[in-house]
Amino acid sequence: MRSFTRRGLAAMLAAALPAAAGAQAWPARPIRFVVPWPPGGLNDLIARHFNDRVSARLGQVIVNDFKAGAGGRIGVAEVARAAPDGLTIGMGNLGPLTIFPNLYKDMPYDVRRDLIPVMMFAASPLVLVVNRDLPAQDVAGLIALAKARPAQLNYASIGIGTAQHLIFEMFRVKDGIRMEHVPYRGAGDSLLAILGNDVQAEFETLPSILPAIRDGRVRALAVTTPERVPHLPKVPTLKEVGYDIEVATWYAVIVPARTPEPIVERLYAEYTAISRSPDTQAFLAEQGLIYLPNTRAEFAARIASETTRWAAIIADRGIKVD
Structure with missing residues (x-):
């Protein structure tokens, strides 16, 4: 019985060696x-x-x-x-x-x-930005303006069902605002729209929107990360202004x-x-x-x-x- 056990163990080890060697060799190509x-x-x-x-x-x-x-x-x-x-x-x-x-x-x-x-x-954090001429200096101001002008303000996204679209739907659920959704093909098109005041607000990725924020072409109201981002230290998070929303x-x-x-x-x-x-x-x-x-x-x-x-x-x- 002992010799059978040893032979069986030896066979098992021998069978396992090629697989172990293959795992160790990864990646071979x-x-x-x-x-x-x-x-x-x-x-x-x-x-x-x-x-x-x-x-x-x-x-x-x-x-x-x-x-x-x-x-x-x-x-x-x-x-x-x-x-x-x-x-x-x-x-x-x-x-x-x-x-x-x-x-x-x-x-x-x-x-x-x-x-x-x-x-x-x-x-990438998302940043809520508005047209620089919009009379809204913070998120509360944007919500108040949207309530005062139902269905008169537009917001951009890079497509139906994107995070940029769905966060505004969260605003709609919480605050009852009515802003019109205008989807665009990409960040370049939506930026042109907000600069031209075709839309008044949007959430955009920080890398895409940061140059426009820094040179004053748009105004940043909030970021979607749990903490403020180093690139925009004065811009609050959505959680700081009363929204339990975290998105990256x-x-x-x-x-x-x-x-x-x-x-x-x-x-x-x-x-x-x-x-x-x-x-x-x-x-x-x-x-x-x-x-x-x-x-x-x-x-x-x-x-x-x-x-x-x-x-x-x-x-x-x-x-x-x-």
Whole structure:
């Protein structure tokens, strides 16, 4: 019996060695990092900064593969369909992972079933800004003005069902205001609209709107992060002015479901180390971004809670897309 046990143990160890060796060898080939947006923008800049540094730590090239379209859904679906071997990973954010599953009937992936969220490596505060000639110096003033002029003020967003749109729907629920929603194709178009007074207010990402705030073309009333941002130290948070609203448009690493746990843990460790490094902190500050420390469990919980929040507001307001 003893010799059989030893032989059986030896066989089990021998069978396990190739698998263990394969795990230790990861990544044996270049890693494809799917970016669900076009090259040349902020997503591109973030991906290149992080992946250049993570690839040096892994000893293997990370190749950025841009798969734009459908607000990020095409690229995220590419990650969801990939082999779970750690050689195809990608970037996800607020829209494709938490809002769109509640907005579109025909989703090409299921976030909980098909993906593993690894970590959130950067985040952008949203800033509530108004046309500089609007007689509203703070959030209370904007709400009062909207109540005094029902359906006469417009607000911009970068599309139906985006965070920029849904936060104003939260205002509508809390305060009963009636402002008209005008969706635009992107931040450039919405900025031109607010400068031209075609719309009077909008929430916009800090990197996109910061130059216009600094040169006085728009007035900042509040930020959506839990704490004030260093770039706008005099601008209060929404929580400071009485709104229990916290929103950040974040950028995260995602991998296909069933990716081996050691690989997921290694990715978490390497991207987190780069996020906390001094040169990355300087890079984020320069871009108007922040890093929100997060464990894997905290990030997964954030996705779940945000998905629930957006589902409620979308259902309550009857928001639909064609």
